Amino acid sequence: MSVRAADIKRKTTETDINVSLNVDGSGKYEIDTGVGFLNHMLELFARHGSFDLTVKCDGDTHIDAHHTAEDIAIVIGDAFCKALGDKRGIRRYGFFLLPMDETLIECAVDFSGRTFLNFDAAIPSYKVGEFDTELVEEFFKAFADRAAINLHIVKRYGRNTHHIIEGIFKCVARSIKDAVKIESDQIPSTKGSL
Secondary structure (H helix, E strand, O other): OOOOEEEEEEEOOOEEEEEEEEOOOOOOEEEEOOOHHHHHHHHHHHHHHOOEEEEEEEEOOOOOOHHHHHHHHHHHHHHHHHHHOOOOOEOOEEEEEEEEOOEEEEEEEEOOOOOEEEEEOOOOOOEEOOEEOOHHHHHHHHHHHHHOOEEEEEEEEOOOHHHHHHHHHHHHHHHHHHHOOEOOOOOOOOOOOO
16 A cells, blocks of 8 residues: 655745645644644644644734634645545545543544535634634634545534534544545545545
8 A cells, every 4th residue: 555645835925834644644743833722633633533743834823823723724634635645445434423521523524525514513612712713613614625525523512612622623533534444445436536
């Protein structure tokens, strides 16, 4: 099996980002986004997905974390797209149900080549520390678009904002881990391509 990895750089007037991804890693990470809470979420994402992930971002966080969060999601999505190539042999679909204390998160993903995000996860607080919680949906919208996936995130229940967001990142990672497993030598579609 060839190495499923990618290095992506993206520089705009708002952010300067370098991402390195190995889909078949062991959950090692080096994360420096300039946003403490986002660092924590991406560390969880890497560990629970067993992806090796390096993220370095210099962003305009003196304004807020919006451009940083969205642009990092774009680059990580691009990295998955590049690393998986034609997606030959992958399981394609992934699903996980993740409990975290009082919170229960459900996630399903399809590496279909078509983009869609269903984000049914009301978050009770507007902030966790200095992080705007509305950026969680923005992050996964940008990620789904660039990774070319269908992504469904549902909060079955939960009250604690930190638990809800942490549960989402872990659950998405576990779903992706399931979906990208190699189970054949075929393209997982009757169309012959994804």
